[in-house]
Every structure is written in structure tokens, then in C-alpha cells.
Amino acid sequence: MNGDTQEQIIDAAGGFWEQIYLTLRLMLIPSRLNQVGIVLMLMLIAHLLSRFLSPRLRGWLRTREGWPKWRLRLGLMIDRRLRLILFTAMTWIVVLVMQQITFPSLSHVIRQAATIATAVLFIAFMSRLIGNALVRRIAKWAAWIWAVLYLLDLSNDAARLLDSFALSLGTVRLSALTVLQAMAVMTALLAGARLVTGAVSRKLGESADLSPTMRVLVAKILQIVLFTLAIVVGLKAIGVDLTGLAVFSGAVGVGLGFGLQKVVSNLVSGVIILLDKSVKPGDVISLGDTFGWIDALGARYVSVVTRDGKEYLIPNEDLVTSQVVNWSHTNDFVRLDVHFGTAYQDDPHKVSKVAINAAMSVKRVLAQRTPVCWITGFGESSVDYVLRFWISDAQGGLTNVRGQVFLALWDAFKENDISIPFPQREVRVLGDNGDTTPKFIAGD
Template sequence: MNEPAATSDQIIDAAGGFWHQLDLTFRLMLLPSRINQIWTVLFLIVLAHLLAWLLAPRLRKWLRRRQGWPKWRLRTGLMVVQRLRLILFSAMAWTVVLVMRQITWPSLSQLIAEAATIATAILAIAFLARLIVNSLFRRVVRWAAWIWAVLYLLGLTDATYRLLDSLALGIGSFRLSLLTALKALAVITLLIAGSRLITRAVSRRLSTSASLTPTMQVLVTKLVQVILITLAFAIGLRAIGVDLTGIAVFSGAVGVGLGFGLQKVVSNLVSGIIILLDKSIKPGDVISLGDTFGWIDALGARYVSVVTRDGKEYLIPNEDLVTSQVVNWSHTNDFVRLDVEFTASCGDDPHKVSKIAINAALTVKRVLAQRTPVCWITGLEEGRIQYVLRFWISDAQRGLTNVRGQVFLALWDAFQDNGITIPFPQREVRLLNDDPSPPKFIAGD
């Protein structure tokens, strides 16, 4: 029963120490010799607000007229407009401090200097936080840095540390305080942010390497990301004194249970690794799976993004690409052969028809001239001859139906110009008996 009482006493003592330090800080600020400095700070705040109210609209109009500026410069200008009050206050406060220190004692401008320092720190943190892409993560980091900077500049960090350390949870010999948890969270956050920066740098570096295929670039990038994030969590847990051996045993047991419950998810993850390793598909390949035809936009851990010609984006599970029959139109090369079937009259010379069809196909821009089209007879029927025209293209991602349609139009125009007849089915109906009376049946027939 003594341990909870001791813990409560520690919390009360730490809270009392924090309040005493905070009270002392404010008492020093409100000394009679500093009243004039407080009024000066308030005056500078009001003046900065009025100046920002006048200058902000003009700056916004000026930014709208900047044509050709890169996005980062425009965003920086917008941030300057949004933080204009703080910028003006910091600039004016430091100007007052420098002037006063030249003509009077430094103590007479100490409070103004502290206010200027806090404003400058808040401003610097706001600009540096914009480097963080994730909005929620950026907001958390910004507010945490602001709070720590204000406490540090006011001399309240030691008292705050003692108060946070007194708020602890004990389980056996393990003790977890709020201070330790916040430190671990800060360490994990910084390490994860660093791992993302390193991953992006590695990805940019690999994208310029000609010796690695796009598939291997994606695989190496994801492996680096997984390793760095795992190390970040491991270091963060070690920072709060957690024994990783017990977690490894527990995670192994949990992993077995999750393996049965998340069988499809695990199968997609493993299939994704297989796809990256065997290089069967890669970003930019043109594939068809069932009724889906399009090009691969991105390889994900669980699915592959396939964009079709009509703008639809299909998220196909990796398992389907491993277990199903996939047509990769650009696996080893970009050349694709297409067939167009047509018929012509038996009265037209087949040699002439074949030559005209080949020349007509070559008039289509997407048909490759270096791989000469061919035209063969595939069948003979009553009054017509069946042909197949085969040609090659190298840009299947631009569609197949449209190039076939262009070739059919070229054939139609060429046949019209050269008098080639395209037969169509004809039926003749002959009436053998003009007597409309019904036939007579004779008994015994």
C-alpha cells in the first residue's frame, strides 16, 4: 500500500514544482520595471496586425500575377502571406531590441527580446514543418515543436520533465512514464520521417540506373522501406525499455493466427513479391486479363493498378496475376501482330487484291513498315475469297480496336479506288408452283 502513496506524492511534488516555476516566470515578467516592455510588445502585436491587414491583399494579388513560377516558390510566397503578422512582429521586435541595446541597458529590452525569440522560433518551426508531406503528421510535429520551444525559452523544461516523469505506470519491474513514452514517440516519428526521406532518395537514385529493370527498382525500394520502418519501431521500443525478445515470441504466435485469418491478404503479398522477382510484368506493360485490357500503372503490395483505354483503373489482386492466364503484350518486346479478315470477289485477281491490301495497311501511321504486312488466302467459298491481313504495331497501349478500324477504312478506300468488289450474301427465291390452292392429299399416301 505504500507504493501508490509514494507515487501520488511524487505527482503532487512535481506538479507543485511546475506551478512554482510557472508562477515565478510570470512574476518576473510582471515586475514594475518590465511593464513598459509589456506595453511595447502589445503595441507591436497590434501594429503587426494592422500592417498585415493592409499588405496581405496586395501580396496575394502580386502572387497571382506571377506566371511561370515553380510550385515550391508559390507555396513559399503563400506561407509568407499566411504568417505575415508573425513575420512583421518578429522583424519589428528585433529592430526595437537592437535599437534599445545601443542606447540603453540590455535589461530594459530583455522581455521584448524573449517575445521576439519565441515568435522567431514559432515562425521557423512553421516553415520547416512544411517539408513534411503528410498533413496530420506535419500538424502534430508543428504543435509539439511549438510547445517544446515555448517551454524551453521560458525556462520551464526541467519542471515539465519532472511532472511528465512522475506520471508513470508500473507493471512488475517495468515502469513506463509519460515522459519516456513521449520520447519514444518522438524518436519513432523522427526515424520514420528519416526512413521516408531515405526511401525517396534511394528510389530517385535507382530510377536513373540503367542496369536495373523497373521491377527490380520497385522491389529494392520496398525492401529498403520495410527494413527502415522496422528498425525505427525497434529503436523506439528499446528507447522505452521494452524487451524485444518477448515481443518476438508473442508476434510469432499472433502471426500464426493472422496467417489463417488473413490468408488472402498474405497470398496477395507473397504473389506481389513473386511478380517483382520473376519480372513477368512491370510498370508500363500492356496486359489483358479476362475482359480487362490496359497498361500497368503501378505495382502495389496487394494489387496491381491497370488503366484501360476508357480511363478506368482496375485494381487487380496480385494472386490473380500469378494463378490466372495473363496476356502480356509487351513482355519481351513491344511488337504486337494483329489480324484483319476480309473477303473479295472471285472475279478479282488474288495477287492484285493482296498487293492492294498490303499497300493500304502501310498507309496507317501506327502500322510498322519495317515489319512488312502480309496477306494470305484462308478460304474459298461460293462467289468470294477469304483473306487475312497481318500487320505489326509497337504501341499496344494506344489501343487495338482503333488501329484495326483505321486499317479497315484504308482497305475500303483502296478497294473503291481500284475497283475491287466486296461481295455480300445474295438470296434468290423462286416460286415453283403459282397455284395458291393447298395441295390435295390422297388416302394411302
Template sequence: MDQVSPDMINAAQGFWARIVLFFEIMLVPTRLYQLVAVAALLIVSWLLARVASRFFTDWLRHQANWPKWRLRLGLLIDRRMTLIVFMILAWAVALVMREITWPSRSQLIALAATIATAWVAIFFLARVIRNRFLRRIVSWAAWIWVTLYLLDLIQPAANFLDTLAITIGDLRLSALVVLKALAVTGLMIAGARILSRLITGRLSRNEDISPTMRVLTAKLLQVVLFSLAVIVGLKAVGFDLTGLAVFSGAVGVGLGFGLQKVVSNLVSGVIILLDKSIKPGDVISLGDTFGWIEELGARYVSVVTRDGKEYLIPNEDLVTGQVVNWSHTNNFVRLDLNFGTSYGDDPHKVSEIAINAALTVKRVLAQRRPVCWVTGFGDSSVDYVLRFWIGDAEAGLTNVRGQVYLALWDGFVENGISIPFPQREVRVLNEAIGLRRAGWEEPGQGPLAAESGRDD
């Protein structure tokens, strides 16, 4: 790192001199009252914002039917209520004073209103950056830059930041370059995110492209756009990327060994998208997990079950494990119900009643007619299996089974078909109980022993 150089000292002195000159100009008697007016507007804005925020928050709570983006916008307005109120009051005062007096007498108030307007605009525009840390960096950089620009201090500040630098070989890295790189790269990433959303939305509405190809195209597009955003952003500020080639190669080798599972999941995700074995909307079973695929991520697959639980299953498990895809080639699913009737019921009639009962359930497909077969003769019943098809497994399996069972019950009750159940008969020997009560409990004693002796 370079030691303190004369250029750095001169730049710092020049920057400080411009700041001192600015405040000397501001503190002249003809402009001092404007500073007092700005301070008074800040106090009044803070008081008004506190009162307005209560009513505004209560009003937002009653807008339950609003879409989420409107509610979020309302919350953002509430967070910056003081600044917004100050901006409105400052512009109103400045415009009124320009009508009744000289424009120079409201110059500082108009300048404060301009800075407040720029800060509000930056606050809302920065919302397009989802990453909170990156959004804060871009917001603070933009607020500082626009403030220095409006105060005509941008060039002295740039000269001072450019002197704060370190030199590594032929690479000179200054604070000015770093700040420019962060700001430009953040804006490029935000632009890439917006463009990616627009293209992904267009792809999702294109019925000519399969769901897996839509997801694959969107993921590849995101990787390309974000990579270009970083590269273009760094090159735009003059950052030399050739010096990072060897370093990035070494880091890549280290990450390859340390992040094997992550890389495996990423590659498995690409394989899933290419072979089209799983796509959004498919109904799958993996172990005890049964649900439909909500989203295909780069590292995992989101599976939502009927009870509202969302499982994040790694892509590697779906590639290497056994997965039941209920809707891979088509949406038809066959279900089996086992039941039994008594031997006194006609099996032909029972089969006909069972088939007709299944057809009364709306989700059972009539074009794939149910069948009912005798599967065996049990100890107390004739055993049957009822097989039927459905075309909407994502709507659940247990509920349609329950509906068919209820239809079977109603059909059997209506036609007098009985469903046997195990019965147990308990016999109580009164003579043995009476003997025990009389005291003949020991073996070899009493009338029973004498009777057994006569048999011998």
C-alpha cells in the same frame, strides 16, 4: 497505476512555482511595456496578414506554370502568414531597439521573435512527415518542447511528466518517456522516408538494374529503414522492447488469420517482382481491362488505361489469374484485320493493295512486313485477313486499327476495288393487292379459287 505520490505533488508544485515566478518577472514595470508591445505586434501582424494573404493568393493563382512543390510551399506560407509577419516585425522592432536603447529593454520582444521563428521552422520541417496524424503529434511536441526550452521551464516540466507514470511488472511507463518516444520515432521515420526517397531516386536512374529489381530493392529498403527507425527511436529513449516479444507474437498470429488476403497480396507482390513477369511500363490485358502498368505496389498493381482510368488490381489476381502481357519478352504485337471484296476483283491485286496500304501507317513495322491471305469464299465476297506488326502497344490498339482501315479504304477507292455489302430485293405483287382491294380476301372465293378448282 500508482496513486498520487509525494514526488508527483512536489514536482507539480515546483513546476507551478516556476511558472508563477516567470510571470512575476514578466509583469514588473520595466518589462510590462514589452508585453504590451508584443500584444500590439500580434494585432498588427494579424491585420497585415489578412491584407497580404489576399494579394499573395491572387498572385499564386497566376503562377500556373510553377511546379507543384512551389505551389505547395506558397500555400503553406499563406497558412502561416500571421506568424511569419509577426516574426519579421518582432525581429525588426527588437533590432531597432537594440540600436537606440539598452538590450534588456527589448529582451521580451526578442524572446517572442525567437519563439515565433522556431515555430515557423518546425511547421515547415514537419512537412517531410506525410502521415497527417504523426505530423501533428511531432509538430505539437516540438512546439511545446522548444517553447519550454526557451522559457527555461524544460527541467521542471520534465520532472513533472516523469512522475506521471504507470508500472506493469518491471516496466515503468511515464508520460515523459511516451512523449520522447513519439517525438524521436517520428523524427526517425521522417529521416528514413527522406533517405528512402533519395536511394529510390538513384535506383530509378540506374539503367544497369532491371525495373523489377529497382522496385523490389526500393520496397525492401523501405521496410528495413522504417523498421530500424521504429526500433532505434524506441531504444533511444530507453524503452524496453523485450517485454513486447510475447505480445507481438500473439498479435502476429491473430493478424495472420484475420488478414489472409492482405498477406496473400503482399507475398504475391514479392513473387511478381522476383519472377519479373510484370514490370512498370508493361502493357497488359486482364479481363476487360487493357492498359499499361504505372506502379507496382506492395498490395496492388496500378494499371492506367487509354481513357485515363486507373485500376488498382490486387497482386493475387495477377499471380493466380490469366494475364496477357503484350510486352513481356518484347514489344512486338501482331494485329489482324478482316475484310472482304467482290468476286470481280483480282485477289492478287487486292492483297498487294492491302499490304501497301498498311505500310503507309507510321506505327506499322516495315521490318516485319505485313501479309494478306484469302481466308474463304463467302456468300457475297472473297474474305481476307490482313496481319501486321506494331512495336508500341502502349500507344493503343484501336487507333492503329482505325488508321489501317482508313488506308485500306483509300487504296481500294483509288484502284477501283469494291467492298460488297448485303442487298435485299422486295417484290410487290400488284394482282394480289388488287384482288384484296376488290374484296376477294377469304380463301376459297373468287376467280383464284375457281382457277385452283380447275387445276384439281
């Protein structure tokens, strides 16, 4: 830090402190002390009222069953800021009354306190648009400080002080003021982008003309464009020449391409999945040993929820390069097979008819696609059959509907005296004289 920079910092700090001292002296002159007293009294009244009203407001919110979440969250925000809301409302009422019965200068301090309270309250509510808690807290406090300085006419001196803390990088002069301005611009734009993408996503979700994959694709493209625009505008705000970053970004892109091959592959695979509509939210898929329905399509992975409540995050690349069974790709119809066997003395024609009727008694089995039953072979102990039927709700599970069909077969076979055989084995015990008379017969 050179001598000129030190002198600028000292000069700016002195001017800022002098302005603060002058503001305090003007506020504490005898003609304005009564206004300061009124402001303090209003703060005390607002505190007491909030302690009285807050428990009742929370109790009333607990009784609001069926309210949407945004209303409940708004009610909780009002409860947390109830003291400030009451103080702001009472202060403006006092200002309006005093302007009617006395000179405006006699309510200057009260009006200034009301203006500051209004700005603080507005910032507190608007900061909820920022999703990240840490960023929201930093942005909120920074906006509060700037609002107070601006309303007290101290913003110019504070900006001069921050601008004196500067660092020169080639042709770019980077000061604390420009960095804070860029952060404020990017935070505001990112919050706006998040609000716009959320609203667009909700509107797309209500549209019946777009497929689920197109809704996700449009929302993601809009999110990428708006977020990129926010970062570019923020960098331009601090004076960064983006044209000079072209060669550097190309070199960095090559290095990142080798180091982040899997990540890039998953991102590109995600775009391919959205474009070719091979899978979409709600589809029932099988990938290896994983069977479940797609809950969400992410930029890097697909969320698949199984019947036992487990959520698998499958990389997009696996869905593009591996063999995936999509049970509901072109339509929702799925055919299932159930294998069983009956004794040789049972009439096969009767067995087939009874098995078809048993399958049709299960609710999830489609009646418009009549089940069929065929003999598949003559086994050692039974005549083997396959019963084929169709369902249209694979997301409801496959094992359970097979189990229901097996139970229906069991009950139907009992009612119609059809037996389900099991293998029989004959054990012969040879005596010392070579006698082969059966001594023991057992069934497996």
C-alpha cells in the same frame, strides 16, 4: 493509484505552477512592462502589414505560370505564416538595435519573444514533412508547447509533472513522459524516413541504369527498413525489452498467417513480380477482359489504367497465378490481324497488293515489318483473307489502329473497284400447281 503516486503528482503539479507564477511575476515587473508593450506593438504592426501584403503576395503567386509545385507550395506556406514571419523579423531587428544602444537586460523579454517566435516558425515549416494531416497537427502543437516550455525554462518542471503520471507493467515503468518521448522520436524518425525515401525515389527515377522494377524494389526495401527502424527506436525509447517479444511475435505471426493469407500472398507476389521483372510500369497487359497499361506497382496490387480512363486495382496474386498477356514484355512489337472478304470476280493478287499498300498508309503500322495478306479460305459469298501487320505502340490502343486499317481498306477498295460482297439468298414461292418459278429474290 497508491498514496505515494498521488503525493508525487501533487508535489510535481505544485512545483510546476510555482515556476509558472514566478515567470509571470518576473515578466510583469515595472522594468519589463515596457518590453511587453513593445512586443504587443510589434504584434499589431505585423498583423496590419500581413493584411496589406498577403493579397498582393497571393496575386503575385497566381501569375507564376510554369513554376514547379514545390515553389508554389512554399509560397502558400509563407503567405499563411506571413504575420509570424513579419513579427519574428521585426522583433530580432528591435533586439539588435536595443543591444547596441542600451543594456542587454533591457531587451531580455523582447529577445525571449523573438526566440519563441523563431522556434514556432521553424516547427511550422518542418512539420510539413509529415504526410498525414492529423499526425502533423498533433506533432506540431506538441512541438510548439515543448519549445515554449523549454525557452521559458519550464521544461524540467513539466517533465517532472508528466513523469509523475506513471503505470508499472512488470519491470517496465510507463509514464506519460516516456510515452510522449517515444511518440516524438517515432514521429521525427518517420518524417525523416519519408523524406529520405522520397529523395531516394526521385534520384532512382532519374537513373537510366536501373530498370523501373528495380527502382520500385529498392525504394520499397529502403522504406520498410527505415520505418521498421523508427518503430523499434521508439519502443526502445520507452524502455520496452524487444527480446521478450520474440516468442510472442512468433505466436502472433502464426495466427496472422492463417487470418491474412491473401494479404501475405499479395505481398509476396508483389516481391516476386519486382524480382522477376515480368511486368513493370508502362507495360501493356491483358488479364481476362481487362486491357490497359500498368500505371504503378503497389505492395498489394497493381494499378492498370484502361483506354476509357478506368483504373483497375488487380491483386498481385492474380498476376502471378493467372495467364497474363504482356504486349511489351521482351519488346514493343505487336502483330495484329484484320480479316475481310472480297467478291470472287476480283483478282486475289490485286486484292493482296492493294490491302498491303492500304495497311502501310496508316501511320502506326510499321513499314520495316512489311504487312502480309493471305487467302484463308473460299467462303459461300466471298474469298476470305487475313491482313497481318505490326505496331510498336500497343499502349496507344489496338481497336483504334484496327479501325484505321479497315478505313484504309475501304478507301483503297473503292478506288480500285474491288467489291466487298454480302451473302445472297434466293427465295422461291411454290404455286398450287407445284410451279417452282422464282417469285421473289432477296439479299440478306
